[in-house]
Amino acid sequence: MTRPRLLDLIKPEVLNLTAYRAEETRPDLIKLDANESPFPLSEELRQALRDALDRVDVHRYPDAKADQLRAVLAARLQTAPEALVLGNGSDELIQLLLLATSAPGETVVAPAPTFSMYELIAKAQGLRFDGVPLGPRFEPDLPALIEAIERLRPKIIFLATPNNPTGGTFSEADIVKIMGVAPGLVVVDEAYGPYAGRTMLPHLVDQERLIILGSLSKIGLAGLRIGYLVAHPTLAVEVEKVRLPFNLNSFSQTAAVVLLNRHERIDANIREVVRERERLMDRLSAIPGVETFPSAANFILFRTMRSGDQVFDAVLGQGVLVRNLGSVPGLQNCLRVTVGTRAENDRFVEVLTKALR
Numbered sequence: 001m002t003r004p005r006l007l008d009l010i011k012p013e014v015l016n017l018t019a020y021r022a023e024e025t026r027p028d029l030i031k032l033d034a035n036e037s038p039f040p041l042s043e044e045l046r047q048a049l050r051d052a053l054d055r056v057d058v059h060r061y062p063d064a065k066a067d068q069l070r071a072v073l074a075a076r077l078q079t080a081p082e083a084l085v086l087g088n089g090s091d092e093l094i095q096l097l098l099l100a101t102s103a104p105g106e107t108v109v110a111p112a113p114t115f116s117m118y119e120l121i122a123k124a125q126g127l128r129f130d131g132v133p134l135g136p137r138f139e140p141d142l143p144a145l146i147e148a149i150e151r152l153r154p155k156i157i158f159l160a161t162p163n164n165p166t167g168g169t170f171s172e173a174d175i176v177k178i179m180g181v182a183p184g185l186v187v188v189d190e191a192y193g194p195y196a197g198r199t200m201l202p203h204l205v206d207q208e209r210l211i212i213l214g215s216l217s218k219i220g221l222a223g224l225r226i227g228y229l230v231a232h233p234t235l236a237v238e239v240e241k242v243r244l245p246f247n248l249n250s251f252s253q254t255a256a257v258v259l260l261n262r263h264e265r266i267d268a269n270i271r272e273v274v275r276e277r278e279r280l281m282d283r284l285s286a287i288p289g290v291e292t293f294p295s296a297a298n299f300i301l302f303r304t305m306r307s308g309d310q311v312f313d314a315v316l317g318q319g320v321l322v323r324n325l326g327s328v329p330g331l332q333n334c335l336r337v338t339v340g341t342r343a344e345n346d347r348f349v350e351v352l353t354k355a356l357r
C-alpha cells in the first residue's frame with residue numbers, strides 16, 4: 001500500500017501560510033509590542049477576582065451560552081443579548097464568521113496593511129484575500145476600495161477602525177458608503193474602538209449587513225481571551241451554529257463578569273491611555289528622523305529614517321520591546337509602539353532618541 005507523505009496530508013492552502021508570530025518576551029523588558037493595556041489590576045480587584053474564582057465549579061462544563069457575561073456585555077453595548085456571539089478572543093469570531101459564510105474560492109477584501117489574521121484565516125479556509133492599499137500616509141482610499149468591491153464582489157469586507165497596525169480610522173460616512181456598495185457583509189472591527197471613542201453600533205438598527213467585532217483584550221483583559229460579535233439576530237443565530245459549545249472557559253466568564261461590573265477602573269484607564277497617546281505622539285513627532293502616523297488607537301505607528309531593524313535592535317538592547325513591522329509590504333522601516341504608562345513612554349522616547357542619534 002502506498003501512502004502519501006506526511007506533508008501531503010496538509011492542505012496546500014495551509015502549507016503556504018506563515019504562522020502568526022507573537023514576539024517572545026522576557027519579564028525584564030518594557031513590553032510595548034502587543035497593544036495591551038499597561039495597567040495591572042488593583043489589589044482590590046484582584047481580591048474580588050480571587051473570591052469569585054474560588055466559587056467556580058471546575059468539575060462542571062462552563063455555561064455554554066455564557067448567559068451572565070452575555071447580559072453584562074449586552075448592557076455595556078446597549079444591544080440585545082441575542083445579537084451577540086461570544087468568542088475566545090475576537091480572533092475566533094473572525095474564523096467562525098468566515099466558516100459560517102464563505103465557501104472556498106469566495107473573496108474577502110480589506111484595506112492593506114491591516115490585521116494579519118483576516119488574510120491568514122481566509123486563506124486557511126481556501127478563500128481568496130485581496131488587500132486594497134491605503135493611501136501614502138495610510139489614510140483610507142475610498143475610491144480604490146469601492147472600485148475593488150465592485151470588481152471583486154467580496155462576500156466579506158473587513159474594516160478595522162482604528163486600523164491595526166496603522167492607527168487610522170474610517171469615518172462613519174465612509175463606512176456607510178462602503179455598506180451602500182457591498183454585495184455581502186461588512187465587518188467593522190472595533191477592537192480599538194474604545195480608544196477612538198466611536199462605534200458603529202447604532203447603525204446595526206438599519207444596516208442588516210453590518211457586523212461589529214469587539215474585544216476585551218485591548219482594554220485591560222487580554223489574558224481572559226474574550227471577544228464579541230454584534231450582528232442582526234438572524235445572522236447571529238447562524239454564526240452560533242459553528243461555535244463550539246464551550247469556547248469560553250468558566251474562569252474567563254466569571255472574571256469578565258466581575259471586572260465588567262466594576263468597569264470604572266477600565267474606563268479610567270482607557271482615558272489615561274488616550275491622554276498618554278497624545279503626549280507620546282507629540283514627543284515622537286519631535287524626534288528628528290521619525291515620521292509618525294495619526295492614531296486613534298492605543299498604539300502609534302512610526303517610520304524611522306535609519307534602518308528599522310537596527311532601531312528595533314537598539315531599542316530592544318535598552319530593554320524596550322516594540323513591534324517591528326519592516327517585513328510587512330508597505331511598512332519598510334516602520335515600528336509600532338503600544339502606549340504604555342507615563343514612565344514607560346518616557347523611557348521609550350529616551351531610548352529611541354538615543355538609537356537614532
Ligand SMILES: Cc1ncc(COP(=O)(O)O)c(C=O)c1O
Pocket residue numbers: 035088089090091092115160163164189191192214215216217225226227
Ligand atoms: C484589529 C484587531 N482585531 C482583532 C484582534 C484580535 O484580538 P483578540 O483575539 O485578542 O480579541 C486584534 C488583535 O491584535 C486586532 O488588532
